[in-house]
Amino acid sequence: DQQVKQNSPSLSVQEGRISILNCDYTNSMFDYFLWYKKYPAEGPTFLISISSIKDKNEDGRFTVFLNKSAKHLSLHIVPSQPGDSAVYFCAASALPYGGSQGNLIFGKGTKLSVKP
């Protein structure tokens, strides 16, 4: 049973436009959420995170929105650039952070293609 779901396997966006990647979760105990980006032949790289006490976190072109009541979060990239083309993973964690119970649960990923 998937606790973190990324229902769109792929997304194609024009350069300069907004990219919106979505993630849903089922476990109400999750209270920390992260996005990782992965290029081919490289390991995932941390992008941005958000705690459940917030509903928005912004870092440059990247903004993550959290809707706890809907158990939904989204990553907005504005403006999108060709270098953003990668697989994006949503991950979630519950207290206590770390160990068996607090390890990161990843979604299956969404492949973003930004076309020039």
Next chain:
Amino acid sequence: ETGVTQSPTHLIKTRGQQVTLRCSSQSGHNTVSWYQQALGQGPQFIFQYYREEENGRGNFPPRFSGLQFPNYSSELNVNALELDDSALYLCASSFSRELAKNIQYFGAGTRLSVL
């Protein structure tokens, strides 16, 4: 460049064999986690080591075991390989056990194929 290196990059084994995968963490990182990423899936937590002791384990059988050494290197050992063990194995290191609040730095992974 994350400072986390894994070896080998690719490996082919046959069913029933044993395999050891290696990871060199960033200097100063006392926590290492191992993940299995099957094709089309996200990384799945195998276990975590903190200061050379297992600190938590995901839903993987005992034939998956690990070691962490004082020199920031670690190993993932898999015995009695099965076809379903074919996957990308990722190692990630961090300064703390609190994986959510502390950035994990991933290696590029070892691609294991079991025939």
